[in-house]
Amino acid sequence: MTFCVHCGQPVSPSDVFCGHCGSRQSSASSPPPPPPPASSSGITSQQAAVFSYTPFVGWLFSIFVLATDQFRAQREVRFHAFQALYLFVAYLIADRVLEPIFRPIRFPVNPGNLVEGAAILTGLYLMYQTSQGVLVRIPFLGELAEKSVAEQNR
DSSP states (O other): OEEOTTTOOEEOTTOSBOTTTOOBOOSSOBOOOOOOOOOTTSOOHHHHHHHTTOTTTHHHHHHHHHHSGGGTTOHHHHHHHHHHHHHHHHHHHIIIIIHHHHGGGTOSSOHHHHHHHHHHHHHHHHHHHHHTTOOOOOTTHHHHHHHHHHHHTO
16 A cells, blocks of 8 residues: 555555645655654644644644744644634734724624634634644635745745
8 A cells, every 4th residue: 555755645556646635646655654753842743733723822823833943844734834824814804804894884794703703614624624634725825825834945
């Protein structure tokens, strides 16, 4: 059995790309990657990525991930941290800008509140998917996160 060179999920020997994460596969089969080691803080890479999506406080975990050396070489964890930060910024924009703008208009449902709710639900969805080892890229925010990770690796 062969495994993805990026995420470690089983792939067929004839697969060019991983059906799970989309990474290009090399022609030689490789064993699954070892489980991520626990860091000196006791937080594994997957836990750090999952905690980044925690509603309302995930931005603190994201900053921790981006500021510590233990995750500096872990591209996927840094991607999650950036994507979670950008999602939190979207929530803040909805809360501090959209909601007050639409408050006096007397909509049955304030569009700012809808965006806030969507950001929270998206964060919970990403938290679950990340805990299952699935890498989900949100349109636009995922692209920004990829660019941010690439910028830091230069």
